Amino acid sequence: MTQFKNDNFLKALYREPTPYTPIWMMRQAGRYLPEYRATRQKAGDFLSLCKNPNLATEVTLQPLDRYPLLDASILFSDILTVPDAMGLGLYFAAGEGPKFQRPLRDEADIQKLKIPDIDKDLKYVIDAVSQIKSALQGRVPLIGFSGSPWTLATYMVEGQGGTDFLTIKQMAYSRPDLLHHILKTTTEAVTQYLQGQIEAGVDTIMIFDSWGGALSHQGYLEFSLPYMKVILSNLKMMSSKKIPSIMFTKGGGLWLEDQVTAGSDALGLDWQTDIGIARQKVGQKVALQGNLDPAILLSKPEAIEKEVKRILDGYGAGTGHIFNLGHGITEHTPPENVDVMLTAVREYSQQFHIK
Template identity: 90%
Template sequence: MTTLQNDTFLKALDRQSTTYTPVWMMRQAGRYLPEYRATRQKAGDFLSLCKNPNFATEVTLQPLDRYPLLDASIIFSDILTVPDAMGLGLYFVAGEGPKFERPLREEADIYKLKIPDIGKDLKYVIDAVSQIKKALQGRVPLIGFSGSPWTLATYMIEGQGGTDFLTIKKMAYSRPDLLHHILKTTTEAVTQYLNAQIEAGVDAIMIFDSWGGALSHQGYLEFSLPYMKVILSSLKMMSDKKIPSIMFTKGGGLWLEDQVSAGSDALGLDWQTDIKIAREKVGNRLAIQGNLDPAILLSKPEAIEKEVKRILDGYGHGHGHIFNLGHGISEHTPPEHVDVMLNTVHEYSQQFHAQ
């Protein structure tokens, strides 16, 4: 087993002492990097890039090679690999994003939904995890991930992204039994999928509840949070090794107190949540990840530096903070602006970890 050369991220997840605040970025391997765009062109299209372990390994390592100050890597994949493996027919339309050929609208189709064979239908992801882990040679930890059952269900029912969620909300209010069936089936699939990633060697896992914030207060407590709880508790029972977890709900600042009891080791914050208030609510019970507005990386270096410092000041002294964006990095981000953020985090955060 390769020894990690940099375990600052994992220590922060466990709220252990570190000398600075570790940092990584959601969607850090992506279109803002010219080397990524070159690899994607070589692959032909996005799905071909995702489904080829060699390409997935290449793009996962690209940001680490460019930015030595990154403290974690995340497997290059997509949250929609799971519903694709469930037979819904994922495809991408240029300029429009992901779509499904067979969205779940009819009761008969919903009850035909099956848990995929992870070792067969998602073998390319598991192979990529093993390959990336080997290629990293212990440089930094590797994060595995999945979408939350609610977030996956929005795509599975709406049939595409960028919607107003009216189709799934109509089902939630008029036929909650059908929605719960989808969520239960997807929860089991996600649990098996994340466990396979753990067995393949990831050092931490993250659940992306990208659309949890679209729900009403009671809706979140019925259709999103309970299913993430099931996944987190199941993973702890299934795995021999303790793998730390991060739970991230975009728009989820309203439910911080509820999220604390979900079973994750850290809560991810979007940029709309004040990190100082979040820390006061969460206390020292969990680590906190976040939460720079990705849009600020489009501005000027002095603005980036100022906002990074404001967030670090907001969290304040002590351990258990992982610096990140409040959502994925924009494809329009100048790569050199990422350097400004990383350098500021590493240099400015040291004062908050002084013994």
Template identity: 60%
Template structure:
């Protein structure tokens, strides 16, 4: 499909653009009053995620408000483990909880790899609904959690932990964890492939918890399964850009670039200019404003945007984004100030 605005896809391919494209991780979320209205209509978060029409509604909300350069599927990173039968539910104020966490090799052996068009059909229907609503306006990003990140929730049984349970498994029975990660790599590969077939124009893997691992353990338990996914996607859909994002993963950029992905997401702990010098022309870079900057005065936000753009420098290959998801406390007009600053200041870097 020919897109009216393909700025985001061109940047991921390191092709010339007229200005730096911009979107925001978690751009559809609780900081928007219109999102809160739709979520109340759904009843609860999981019901919202499982309703393709409402997923489409909230996906489009930030596009209408800000005029961003990409839409991202509204869903949750835990859809895959939920489809594996672990009993996902959300506790108000605590986040995701699994009724049946994985604690041994027998439980892992019993897991099946879900079929994305059956057990996860509601996600594919959401992608198709959003793609139809977008028409040729903008690209749509599909996504998944990384195998390691999904495994942390599945083994710990909840989010926000100290990761001691899964680290004990990694150090004491690494073969069991390897088995789990292999199943998750297979499941995520099929899941993202199905999203592309349903209408996603780019695919992103969120490795939220890879940064809690030592360098050697990161390569084994986090990066290696992601590399398998990238290899699969590049075999079945070679023209679809793939973005890898490891929070607190700045020390691993060279190894991440070697996977064959098209772009790396950066959090705010890594300097854009230094990252560009390290990876060279191999990948595009996405990021990396600290989301807390959007709590500051709009004039200060513009200064922070200017500093990030200057850090990356001139030329293609930069997608402006936050270094992690937008905060719930963000005033929507402050997010607008960031987007407007990117639009105003970035053309000078692409002359």
């Protein structure tokens, strides 16, 4: 078992005492960093960067080298590696984001959908996990991740991101059997994928349900939450290595009490959710991760410090809070503003923890 120089992130996930509120950022390795842009240019394009374990390791470590106050690292990859491995033909159009050459629209194509061979089709991710763990040398824990089945299905059916979800919602209402087939197959793929990451050495896993908030109340309880429950339950049965888990539904603040039943150790919060109210709703059942609006990092230091303090005050004293953004950091963020946030969290949060 890894001996960490800094294990405060893991302690917070288990709601154990820490000397301050630990912090990491969604998309902390990314386009806002000049060193990342240089590495991506070296790779040629985003997908080539994801598929090169050496460069993925380099990019994962960049924010840790720049910001020593970070308490966790996260595997550099993309949630769409799974549907790409399922044969849908992922590509990134310049200025348009991810697209698929073969979206799932026809019943025959949906019925042919197969679980990928993780050891072959996603070996580059598993290799990257092993390399990153070795390179970290116990500095901080490593987070592995996947998209949720619903979120992956939105891309697989719509064929791209940034849509109004009408194509997949039409399927949900008119042919729910087809959508459930996609979701069941993807759930098995995600389970095997995360299990592969666990075996390769990640110290926690996170499920990103980025588009769960696009569903109706009943839709979320039918098409999103149950499949995340299945993944978490299966991983607990399959894995000899017991590690904590985080579940994050963007736009999911309405369903916190339902999410608690999924079996994760922590729930991620977007910036639309009041963290104090969220803590009241979940009680001592799970830790909470969040939830600074990423846009605040485009503003001035005093505004950043004020918002950091507001969130820490909102959560209050005690264990079980991991400070994070309410979604991924934006590419236009000045790197020095991240320093302001990290310093504010480290200094201000100590008063809420037992010395």
